[in-house]
Amino acid sequence: MPKRHRIQFPPADVRELCQDEVYFYLLDGDSKEKIRLHDYERIFDVPGLYEQVVYERLKCQSPTTVVDVLRSSVAQCQQGINELRVLDLGAGNGVVGEELKKQGVSRLVGVDIIPEAQAATERDRPGVYDAFYVMDFCSLNDDDRDELKLWSFDCLISVAALGFGDIPALAFLEAFNMVGKDGFVAFNVKETFLDRSDDSGFSQLVRELIFSEYLDLHHLERYRHRFSIEGNPLYYFALGGKKIADVPHSFMDSVDLSE
């Protein structure tokens, strides 16, 4: 059992921050450390801190929700989730992997851009992934691609990692194209990403993709991802579907893939 941490959220008058600027304090004896909620390097270094802040205090329910959406999408094709060879993009410290492992997936590979995620996964959830790579999907080289292709993925899952300064559209497309034809895809996005008023690259990509000939949408669910630090519910969509074909890069010529 990791040690319990003393956590303090900032006072109400300084809380009006963007989702990727939000912070909390970690109290330890006389020290008071300010940590941004998106400072994953620091958070994953402290065993149990991510789980205590995100899952206990902010009541994040995305891993279970997106895994359920994946199961529903797979079941619609009379297949079982336990047959899948899954790529978990933005795996963090392995919470989603643990959820998938409970379902008994056939192969499970995690990828994250920071080494602290891999170290935390191996420290806190050893054996959950068959392999865990530290890679930036925006700049894979041919050796990385060859290595990943050996896993013959037929499923991509990405939870709480897309957009918002985390995984940009280009990296998502690279991962999508790594999944074989007739494979499955499940991920979540902030609810505004499906709204035409949001013109960020990621939002455009998601809207184009779900109405495209590259993906058959099987399941779309609006749900409470978690609470904000102010205590307001943050709604996301969880999407699940079947991949029909690779997305050519020309598909997104009009979109800024760096967002």
Ligand SMILES: C[S@@+](CC[C@H](N)C(=O)[O-])C[C@H]1O[C@@H](n2cnc3c(N)ncnc32)[C@H](O)[C@@H]1O
């Ligand atoms: C909010 S955490 C989510 C972790 C995990 N999926 C979960 O639901 O608990 C987002 C993760 O995405 C990772 N990430 C951000 N940009 C990335 C990129 N370009 N490629 C791979 N991982 C990335 C971060 O390092 C972080 O671990």
